Amino acid sequence: MFTDEKWSSSKNWFIAAVFWIIIGMSMGLLTATKQIWPELLNNRWFTYGHVRSAHVMLVIYAWLSMAYVGSMFYMIPKLAKTKVYSEKMGNFALVFYNIVILEGFFALLLGQTEVIEYGEFPLWVDVQLLVAIGLVAYNLFKTVGRRQEKMLYVSLWYFLGSLLWLPLTWIVGNFPAQWIPSGVQQGLMGWFLGHNAIGLWMTTVGVGQIYYLLPKLTGRPLYSHQLSMIGFWAIATFYVWNGPHHLMNGPIPGWISKAGVIPSIVLLIPVWAVLANFWGTMKGSWSQTRTSVPLRFTVAGTIFYLFACLQGPLQALPSVSSVIKFTHWTVGHAHMGPFGAFSFTSFAAIYYILPKIVGREMFSKRAMEAHFWFSTVGFLVFAFSLWIAGVVQGFAWIEGVPFLQTVLMMEPYVQGRAIGGTMMYVAQFFLAWNMYKTIKLAKLEKKQQAQQQAASA
Amino acid sequence: MERKPSAVLIVALILWTFGVAGTVILPLFDQEINSATASGELRNYQEDSAEARGREIYVQNGCQTCHTQFVRALPADTNQNLGPVTKGGDYKYDLPHLLGSNRTGPDLMWVGLKYNEDWQRQHLIDPQSTSPGTIMPSFDYLSNQELDDLVAYLMSLKPTEERLEEYKKELNDAKSNSN
Numbered sequence: 001m002f003t004d005e006k007w008s009s010s011k012n013w014f015i016a017a018v019f020w021i022i023i024g025m026s027m028g029l030l031t032a033t034k035q036i037w038p039e040l041l042n043n044r045w046f047t048y049g050h051v052r053s054a055h056v057m058l059v060i061y062a063w064l065s066m067a068y069v070g071s072m073f074y075m076i077p078k079l080a081k082t083k084v085y086s087e088k089m090g091n092f093a094l095v096f097y098n099i100v101i102l103e104g105f106f107a108l109l110l111g112q113t114e115v116i117e118y119g120e121f122p123l124w125v126d127v128q129l130l131v132a133i134g135l136v137a138y139n140l141f142k143t144v145g146r147r148q149e150k151m152l153y154v155s156l157w158y159f160l161g162s163l164l165w166l167p168l169t170w171i172v173g174n175f176p177a178q179w180i181p182s183g184v185q186q187g188l189m190g191w192f193l194g195h196n197a198i199g200l201w202m203t204t205v206g207v208g209q210i211y212y213l214l215p216k217l218t219g220r221p222l223y224s225h226q227l228s229m230i231g232f233w234a235i236a237t238f239y240v241w242n243g244p245h246h247l248m249n250g251p252i253p254g255w256i257s258k259a260g261v262i263p264s265i266v267l268l269i270p271v272w273a274v275l276a277n278f279w280g281t282m283k284g285s286w287s288q289t290r291t292s293v294p295l296r297f298t299v300a301g302t303i304f305y306l307f308a309c310l311q312g313p314l315q316a317l318p319s320v321s322s323v324i325k326f327t328h329w330t331v332g333h334a335h336m337g338p339f340g341a342f343s344f345t346s347f348a349a350i351y352y353i354l355p356k357i358v359g360r361e362m363f364s365k366r367a368m369e370a371h372f373w374f375s376t377v378g379f380l381v382f383a384f385s386l387w388i389a390g391v392v393q394g395f396a397w398i399e400g401v402p403f404l405q406t407v408l409m410m411e412p413y414v415q416g417r418a419i420g421g422t423m424m425y426v427a428q429f430f431l432a433w434n435m436y437k438t439i440k441l442a443k444l445e446k447k448q449q450a451q452q453q454a455a456s457a
Numbered sequence: 458m459e460r461k462p463s464a465v466l467i468v469a470l471i472l473w474t475f476g477v478a479g480t481v482i483l484p485l486f487d488q489e490i491n492s493a494t495a496s497g498e499l500r501n502y503q504e505d506s507a508e509a510r511g512r513e514i515y516v517q518n519g520c521q522t523c524h525t526q527f528v529r530a531l532p533a534d535t536n537q538n539l540g541p542v543t544k545g546g547d548y549k550y551d552l553p554h555l556l557g558s559n560r561t562g563p564d565l566m567w568v569g570l571k572y573n574e575d576w577q578r579q580h581l582i583d584p585q586s587t588s589p590g591t592i593m594p595s596f597d598y599l600s601n602q603e604l605d606d607l608v609a610y611l612m613s614l615k616p617t618e619e620r621l622e623e624y625k626k627e628l629n630d631a632k633s634n635s636n
Binding site: 034035036038039042043044047048049050052053111112113114115116117141144145150151152156157160161164165168169172177178180181182183184185186187188189190192196200233236237239240241243244246247249250251252253256259260322323326327330331394397398399400403404407408414 | 459460461462465466468469470472473475476477479480481483484485487489490491497516517518519520521522523525527529530531532533534536537543544545547548549550551552553554555556557558559560561562563584588590591592593594595596598
């Protein structure tokens, strides 16, 4: 029933991922539009809260996570110089994972939510998703176990760590709330997942992708192995402590706040180590970004990663937090890592890997260019609208401007966000169309080749 | 270690465990967040009471995606008259917690102090009629029973009288100090 074809897992996970980026971002665009026309599509199922939750959960656990798994089903065996342990199991896990995501999507539209951000699926969905993630991790750990290459390249460190951390973090964040002291304690556990879904899954797999892609795309070796080790262990040490900064200045004791804030600031160290390594590898290759779209996506991803990681520690300072927390700023920041940095590197991974799997170039170079520019310009419009809005809003609250008036003040920025968001959304159709065409043509060409061979034989 | 995946995994697991211990396990032993305040006790709703059902409706309709229940000792919150600064113990009976992370709409920690039942009901059915220009969608799709329950929950979001007095006194002190 499930195919055993070489690289089929990687390819199929990518296809599913791109399907979900369209659905997930539709939900995002609907969320943005509802902030302009609140009565748009307003009913029991598509009420604002449901749509927003569905957007967050789908772009992270459907689009981005599936693109990550697709990348790992290619990069891990390549780095280990071996085959995927079981392509069949990889394809089965994909079908199962997609069923679970669908369940979660409908559960959210029906109003079943665990409330925890980045962990909103209800418990019955969480358990199944854990099994699906477990299957993927098992398959990939087994693949590493059968490696022919003894040295573990840094990307493998990141992938191994992430595949261990995600299921564990998922368990802590989704732990049945009835079994723990409720209230703030549950908030801390929820934010442990909320921040580490980013820190120990999105960031670490994404950085692993970049470490893989940069040397391949530029044809130059990694700048420094030592530096990559420092970066990895520093992320592993400090990221996991970041959760409490989400409740900063709030109802948590000072010591918990400090335990969350200090590591958040220390994170500047690994970020710098990682980026110095990326850009060191880029030395002499910058001009290639003009012609190579995958390389341009990767490098743009590293730049957005830098800015996300400069904002992060800054926002973790209590004084900065006191102005921008709860405003539109946070929404802008929350999109920079998952979209600007790691969706970009995943786009690069798709554009690099897919041609290798199907045996033909991407169908349209111009569609790739359009994908890049719509994504980048759209994101910048989107994000700057929100950042400016957040600062204005934050100071208006401090001035004591009546709340409703601050909402009215935000109107132009909210519209700017929707315009940028529309561009980001449109961009993904170039990706989907290009992928579809490439795969279809590759099949056709293979068929023709086979016919020609049969004819000449 | 550069040749042993198991070693990488073990160290990765240990570092992760430290983080869990520090930010999740240790807080379990903190009295401040694990013993209810008097105002926190007010939120210990009886099973199947109107307030408890209303809270469910609040969660099911995603109110927490736009509204925080989280008052900080900061100018942004005090100047918006959000009421007494919240303490860990105020949330002791919050299951699931509704702290929130975004104020697309105003904070609702003590919203029961601000409006009466009629206003709340009208605002839920037709937000524009009470707050012109608001971007809150209407919840006119809720049944009468659901609206009653939700209003009952919102009206229950109040501190105790003592807490309120204390807060008002602090406000006055702050004012007379600044004059």
